[in-house]
Amino acid sequence: KNEVEQSPQNLTAQEGEFITINCSYSVGISALHWLQQHPGGGIVSLFMLSSGKKKHGRLIATINIQEKHSSLHITASHPRDSAVYICAVRSSGSARQLTFGSGTQLTVLP
């Protein structure tokens, strides 16, 4: 069973700061997902990656397969980025199930 650990659990930043959220997992994966959960509860998929780096606007996700580690970066953070960010992995050989981290609560202050 894959174990997914996120850090930090809580993060408070000032508007404009560069933010990094980390995710580590214990066994091999076929894909890693980053999701955003809004204050109202809705969950949206931000990225899916299995190698390298992906960028969408101010968000950048990287993954190091050898180290079993991924990071989500937010550049020029804004109060509207305040949300819970969740890492989830699809283990190799487990075609259908995702294992989720417990999330990182991000608060960006104006």
Next chain:
Amino acid sequence: NAGVTQTPKFRILKIGQSMTLQCAQDMNHNYMYWYRQDPGMGLKLIYYSVGAGITDKGEVPNGYNVSRSTTEDFPLRLELAAPSQTSVYFCASSSGTGRYQPQHFGDGTRLSIL
């Protein structure tokens, strides 16, 4: 496009009551999932379905049942509700098991068992 629609959004049940959480998607996705989210914990998979007529247990299936009679609908049934089932329930769907297929989530159902 409505995406994934869950009803109700909130519900309070008494211990021992039963209810059905509804989930419908209009994206013609084959794969559908039910998760529960407890405070401070990651989402845990309750049941999933790979197509109409096919369902399978996830990590935490006890106390729940599902059915998948159509591609669009995937209801979750709670029989004999217990306080341990107080949680936020999310339904999700995806078009397949390919590595790059995102899961689309509903807005959740907040359920309290008193």
